[in-house]
Amino acid sequence: MQAYGDVDELNATLGFAASLDPAGFEMDFLQSAQRDLFAIGAELATPNTAKVRAPLGPERVSAIEQIIDKHDATLTPLKNFILPGGTPKAAAFHVARTTCRRAERAVVTLARDEQINPVIIHYLNRLSDLLFVLARAVNKQAGRADIVW
Numbered sequence: 001m002q003a004y005g006d007v008d009e010l011n012a013t014l015g016f017a018a019s020l021d022p023a024g025f026e027m028d029f030l031q032s033a034q035r036d037l038f039a040i041g042a043e044l045a046t047p048n049t050a051k052v053r054a055p056l057g058p059e060r061v062s063a064i065e066q067i068i069d070k071h072d073a074t075l076t077p078l079k080n081f082i083l084p085g086g087t088p089k090a091a092a093f094h095v096a097r098t099t100c101r102r103a104e105r106a107v108v109t110l111a112r113d114e115q116i117n118p119v120i121i122h123y124l125n126r127l128s129d130l131l132f133v134l135a136r137a138v139n140k141q142a143g144r145a146d147i148v149w
Contacts, residue, residue: 003110004044006103007124011037013099017092017131025089025138029067033127036060040120044107056119064126071137081149086139093135100128 011034018030039056084094104124110116136146 001045003103003106004041006099006106007037007041007044010096010099010103011041013092013096014131017089017096020089020092022089022138022141025141026067026134029063032063036123040123043117043120044110055117056123058119058122061119061122061126064123064130068126068130068133071133075133075136075140076146078146082136082146083149084135085147086135086144087142090135090139090142090144093131093138097128097131097135100124100131104128 014030014034014037018027018034036056039054043055084097085091104121107116107121107124111118111121139146
């Protein structure tokens, strides 16, 4: 229950981030990710995987990696840690990123005792990386520089 509860919380934080201006920023992907998170929650909540509508596949991880690459190519490479924050949307992406990391930890813990779709862990790991990149990208778009720690 902890794992799919954390995934549900992640979905809500992602929805909050998506609702902030600029409203169109990666909206198609963000809504797609929310659908993925519902599918992940269903997989985690359903012990009988034969009843799961459509298990998450590796192509969803590939979609995340493509968006990371797209935005990463426009960002200055980091040599230091940066402080989470900036615009409200960037700050919300950082909150979603840390919520995603918590969900990932809960799923890894669950996987020690239960058999789960291994793509779920990979997906959450890459999603948290993407949320970090999106926070930086939306700040850059708004003319806000990264604040080095």
